[in-house]
Amino acid sequence: MTNDSKIMDKETIRRSLMRIAHEILEKNKGKESLCLVGIRTGGAILAKRIQKYIKQIEGDEVPLGILDITLYRDDLTLVGAQPIIRETLIDFDLTGKKIVLIDDVLFTGRTIRAALDALIDFGRPSQIQLAVLIDRGHRELPIRADFAGKNIPTSIDQDVQVVLKEIDDKEDQVVLKKRGQK
Amino acid sequence: MSGWNKGDLLDLKDLTRKDIETILETAKSFKEVSTRDVKKVPALRGKTVVMLFSEPSTRTRVSFELAAKRLSADTLNVSVSASSLSKGESILDMAKNIEAMHVDMIVVRHKSSGVPKVLADALTPGIINAGDGCRAHPTQALLDMFTIKEKIGKIEGLKVAIIGDILHSRVARSNICGLTKMGAKVTLCGPSTLIPAGVEDQGVKVTHNLDDVLKDSDVLMCLRLQKERQQEKYLPSVREYVKHFGLNKEKLKMAKKDVVIMHPGPVNRGIELSAEVADGENSVILEQVTNGVAVRMAVLYLLLGKKEK
Numbered sequence: 001m002t003n004d005s006k007i008m009d010k011e012t013i014r015r016s017l018m019r020i021a022h023e024i025l026e027k028n029k030g031k032e033s034l035c036l037v038g039i040r041t042g043g044a045i046l047a048k049r050i051q052k053y054i055k056q057i058e059g060d061e062v063p064l065g066i067l068d069i070t071l072y073r074d075d076l077t078l079v080g081a082q083p084i085i086r087e088t089l090i091d092f093d094l095t096g097k098k099i100v101l102i103d104d105v106l107f108t109g110r111t112i113r114a115a116l117d118a119l120i121d122f123g124r125p126s127q128i129q130l131a132v133l134i135d136r137g138h139r140e141l142p143i144r145a146d147f148a149g150k151n152i153p154t155s156i157d158q159d160v161q162v163v164l165k166e167i168d169d170k171e172d173q174v175v176l177k178k179r180g181q182k
Numbered sequence: 183m184s185g186w187n188k189g190d191l192l193d194l195k196d197l198t199r200k201d202i203e204t205i206l207e208t209a210k211s212f213k214e215v216s217t218r219d220v221k222k223v224p225a226l227r228g229k230t231v232v233m234l235f236s237e238p239s240t241r242t243r244v245s246f247e248l249a250a251k252r253l254s255a256d257t258l259n260v261s262v263s264a265s266s267l268s269k270g271e272s273i274l275d276m277a278k279n280i281e282a283m284h285v286d287m288i289v290v291r292h293k294s295s296g297v298p299k300v301l302a303d304a305l306t307p308g309i310i311n312a313g314d315g316c317r318a319h320p321t322q323a324l325l326d327m328f329t330i331k332e333k334i335g336k337i338e339g340l341k342v343a344i345i346g347d348i349l350h351s352r353v354a355r356s357n358i359c360g361l362t363k364m365g366a367k368v369t370l371c372g373p374s375t376l377i378p379a380g381v382e383d384q385g386v387k388v389t390h391n392l393d394d395v396l397k398d399s400d401v402l403m404c405l406r407l408q409k410e411r412q413q414e415k416y417l418p419s420v421r422e423y424v425k426h427f428g429l430n431k432e433k434l435k436m437a438k439k440d441v442v443i444m445h446p447g448p449v450n451r452g453i454e455l456s457a458e459v460a461d462g463e464n465s466v467i468l469e470q471v472t473n474g475v476a477v478r479m480a481v482l483y484l485l486l487g488k489k490e491k
Contacts, residue, residue: 068211071223085211085483121220
């Protein structure tokens with residue numbers, strides 16, 4: 001009936017995020033001056049989970065911010081009606097901090113480009129690193145992930161759908177679909 | 183997607199309840215931008231917004247200009263005294279010349295009702311009405327509704343009293359339209375000479391006694407007594423007006439403890455509001471001004487995203 005294929009299930013997502021949490025701590029030698037920033041909507045949820053895992057490992061929480069990048073998109077005037085804007089919530093000073101930017105799927109890289117612009121308007125971090133759950137290729141900008149849950153070769157006419165319990169009220173999974181299918 | 187499909191904002195009559203909700207919701211996110219260190223986002227980079235004001239204005243003009251600048255649009259001001267209007271050019275001709283220079287949005291204020299509509303029908307750039315005569319001032323009503331929603335959490339079912347010179351007030355007309363659309367119960371209160379005839383048809387109640395609305399209103403919206411209209415003998419005297427319709431500390435004792443007091447500005451201290459009430463803890467007058475920037479950012483953002491009119 002469909003050509004959907006499930007790439008990750010609840011457990012693999014959990015293990016991947018736990019591994020990313022460990023890798024973030026390893027690369028940054030602990031949680032000193034570390035901050036997480038999740039990109040709405042999927043990235044924000046993943047960032048919350050990674051924050052929880054880091055707390056399990058280190059015993060303390062790292063600051064978490066949520067970024068809405070809509071106003072920084074480079075295709076704002078190309079799309080028809082304006083997309084809905086949601087609030088950006090970053091209540092700590094980014095200057096001098098090591099920021100780990102978190103998103104669900106890394107595709108063309110344009111979302112990350114917008115997020116970098118937005119972050120720099122908030123302060124001058126000492127470093128910005130990128131963590132994603134899925135890297136699906138097809139980059140249009142010189143951007144790469146420092147931490148990736150899974151690399152998946154995709155064709156351009158496929159969609160990667162990340163289902164998360166907090167948003168979709170369904171069990172976590174990642175599904176590869178033909179474009180346009182619900 | 184927001185589902186927004188309008189290129190002009192002339193009157194709240196043209197908006198649905200859903201449209202108003204979209205603007206208020208969008209404005210909520212824009213409020214945060216003005217609290218940042220870098221108060222600017224690139225959303226409207228490369229767009230040009232022209233302010234065409236043929237009536238004095240501080241709040242509205244500054245508010246629109248800040249809203250446009252914080253979205254990275256370029257703005258310019260055309261003031262009538264220094265423009266070719268003073269040489270006898272019609273406003274339509276002047277606006278057509280501005281259009282010929284490829285601008286994207288014209289924000290217009292004019293003493294005659296209907297001027298924004300005439301411009302919107304004739305021109306390609308989007309038109310925002312920043313107040314036309316006694317007819318409409320849609321962004322003021324939107325920011326008032328935003329403030330009410332922020333303060334009380336909802337608009338539906340609230341009792342809102344609009345007090346003062348309703349007859350000459352475009353703010354009142356737009357608020358009546360917007361608030362009733364959003365489900366508020368609106369009562370107008372003022373001397374009978376300053377309440378337009380037949381206004382009850384718009385789904386509002388009318389009273390000439392301030393005590394009637396003081397007791398159970400959730401919001402008291404006081405309007406400026408337009409002193410420039412005093413020659414026209416609508417009132418026996420300003421003193422008599424203050425006695426019957428001015429809000430002071432004594433009268434406020436009758437009101438709900440957490441009543442929200444609003445005023446579109448500029449305030450005549452000691453006339454429609456005593457200084458203590460204007461600066462008191464129930465007053466949200468300056469918050470209205472803060473919210474005005476966020477609401478106008480939302481309007482510019484939504485309208486300029488719509489390519490074709």
